Amino acid sequence: MAQKLEKITSRDTDFAKWYTDVVKNAKLMEYGQVKGTMILKPNGYAIWEMMQSILDKNFKDKGVKNVYFPLLIPESLFMKEKKHIEGFAPELATITMVGNKELSEKLFIRPTSEVLIADFLSNEIKSYRDLPIKYNQWVNVLRWEKTTRPFLRSSEFLWQEGHTFHSSSEEARNMTLDILEVYKSFVEDILLVPVLSGLKTDHEKFAGAKETYTIESIMYDGQALQSGTSHFFDNEFAKAFNIKFQNKEQKEEYAYSSSWGVSTRLIGALIMTHGDDNGMILPSKIAPIQISIIPVNNSESIIQQSESIFNELNDKYRIEIDFSDKTFGYKMSESEIQGIPLRIEVGPRDIADGNVVLSDRISNNKIKIKLTDLVNEVDKFFKDYDIQLKNRAIKNLETKLFSATTLEEYDSIIKNTPGFVLVPFCGEVSCEDEVKLKTSTVSRCIKDFNVQTNTKCFNCNSNAKMNTYFARSY
Amino acid sequence: MAQKLEKITSRDTDFAKWYTDVVKNAKLMEYGQVKGTMILKPNGYAIWEMMQSILDKNFKDKGVKNVYFPLLIPESLFMKEKKHIEGFAPELATITMVGNKELSEKLFIRPTSEVLIADFLSNEIKSYRDLPIKYNQWVNVLRWEKTTRPFLRSSEFLWQEGHTFHSSSEEARNMTLDILEVYKSFVEDILLVPVLSGLKTDHEKFAGAKETYTIESIMYDGQALQSGTSHFFDNEFAKAFNIKFQNKEQKEEYAYSSSWGVSTRLIGALIMTHGDDNGMILPSKIAPIQISIIPVNNSESIIQQSESIFNELNDKYRIEIDFSDKTFGYKMSESEIQGIPLRIEVGPRDIADGNVVLSDRISNNKIKIKLTDLVNEVDKFFKDYDIQLKNRAIKNLETKLFSATTLEEYDSIIKNTPGFVLVPFCGEVSCEDEVKLKTSTVSRCIKDFNVQTNTKCFNCNSNAKMNTYFARSY
Incomplete structure (x- = not known):
């Protein structure tokens, strides 16, 4: 069959075109029918699922519990915090009708959920014993954007938003910083994307926040990408929404809060930090598939050998075999474009000699190894792989x-x-x-x-x- | 401190009131600001997370891949399948504005995503080699409802929706039935809720479907609850959206599709099948917390003993210790209302004798066991627990x-x-x-x-x- 992968524009020729070529050829997403919306295809969503599973565990280790708050925010509720509504007003998608009927009050699709959560907690929090409250939700939000770009900026996007309430200002700020640290180590140690972190200026802080902390990464082209933010509200939101608690001295006090989020934009960071002219390159800890076994043909002995390799590695690694009727070359390119760290090529001559070929996504080097050394060699490969990728990214940051x-x-x-x-x-x-x-x-x-x-x-x-x-x- | 749990109405006195009392006291949800919307609190969301993790694995075992399609559906797209739009028109929340600007075309919030996915796949599917395509997404959907009830019927709800496309009608129907079987065994073997399953009548089938299969459970009060549906479209959706592929004989053919979903309504099924006058009762496989260790006081030796019990069981069970300053009685009631299968009471006299007390959520029986037999006794408890719960539910079905x-x-x-x-x-x-x-x-x-x-x-x-x-x- 005549299958071809499209040519990817060179990174150094046209970085923006390179980026969209990679996104498309790696089958990560397509645009939706409504301007600025995204369809996350299986390859793209699988990366987001990996991110979710790791971050979710990190949040839960900090005592955070997952919840779900409604999609729709009544206009009146949004008006309670003035700076907040000013920040979001032009981007709000507005529901005015259901079926043929006009609604009596406009409803907005959440651009973020601070006001919903604050309103709810104004009834829930009564005593210092009810604090801290640490909520997180994995949801879609919508902010109408004029110019959009895959993963980096879209009207609707997926993210997590954490919202915590505390009995002291200090505890709330510490939570803000704890989460900044969770983000920083996730992005640096799992995504292998080095960041600068710190306070945002007043000009750039979040609508309604007292302090916004950020992690900022640098892409291959030298443009910065805001990769995660953590906001300290002190008691500003509590004042706007009348969230009071009785403290240990039995006095009424406003509660102190934080909020924080990262989004599918991190997929963009991965691509633009590690990718090359052959496509994506995925760090091993976030790669939905770490090893792709590619048989040179579908003869019985090759299939058998491929399956035996699969079984040997399957407990330790996320692994797939491509038995489709695509050509060997096509399979190799496809795995390369998708950024799978390691390909194992299974060919008849090598098998006869008791060998297979390991093909490294970073260097494209191929090494022939003894099948009897398989697990050791693969372990060795992965020990080195992330270090290489991280060092390359750090070097890029240092030159910028x-x-x-x-x-x-x-x-x-x-x-x-x-x-x-x-x-x-x-x-x-x-x-x-x-x-x-x-x-x-x-x-x-x-x-x-x-x-x-x-x-x-x-x-x-x-x-x-x-x-x-x-x-x-x- | 004077903490009290509210009295739950008896199941036999007023079942509807009992249900909302349980939902409230088990801290599962609250209503949102917009009529008919729900806030899933940590206890409620944790059950949904358990359901997600088990079902998601079952779907992936069938070759299903997760994706994310946009929230918003343009009016023109929705009009392509007439029976489908007729079924949903009165329930559609409609976006007409962004910021201060009127939109040129109305956008609907998805009530389900058949049309978005069909539209997308009309460009993706070209050859039989592209099939089958098996997508699933875990998302929020919105259907404006006049009367709402916690978990059972709400305007916005969380669900999963699977959408598959195939190269033959038979394969598509088999997928529909495979998933029905996944739902049936999940609901019967994990949730321990017995069901009847089969075809829906023409009156009750899904808008646009050729056949709808359903699992139906019966609640304690004798009312049925539709607990999951799986739809076979044959090539109806493909015709409406022009999804054609070249078959092995190189002829153009319309693709064949299925869709299927379960929602947070299953949490309602759990409550109304197993709950009693003291609150929820959770099957062990779905309980976010299976064992609650409740110290009689917070003395050093009791804390130490509780922690040692925790450590002994933590590898095998989902377990928590309640070291808060609530009273022992309050902690016991709270755990009971939330339906935690097993409570382990740690008291000073028992500890001195080398004993602890196991308290069974179903029977409320307490048995004193030797600490040295702890793991064995707990294993034995859980072997029996689910069987009891299932048999009780089957008996209820049989009498109805x-x-x-x-x-x-x-x-x-x-x-x-x-x-x-x-x-x-x-x-x-x-x-x-x-x-x-x-x-x-x-x-x-x-x-x-x-x-x-x-x-x-x-x-x-x-x-x-x-x-x-x-x-x-x-």
């Missing part, structure tokens, strides 16, 4: 760290050698608005507040208060 | 099977001793409409088509074509 002291310098860097650019910054919302207007970029996160008193803001020249990373971003 | 030959007889049975009533039936939609008008009930499923030629329909007196179960239902 810059600094600047003036806007001209900054602008020249992000135009010529994009990356994270550390600048002295005043921290003012109006100043960051100006930077955005002039460069179409904003800050990613604050590095530190220890700036010398005579240092000037890279844009407005007033006294700098912090060193901050700015970057072009997705 | 009736038959009738006339409408008067039928009506008298469902008014006095509600249950499944087997009647000879003509199978006509118009006749079933009449029965519905007269008795507010419809058929649940067809038992068999082997009726004697001279048998008359229980309602219209024309020739009967099938023996069919009718019942009052949720």
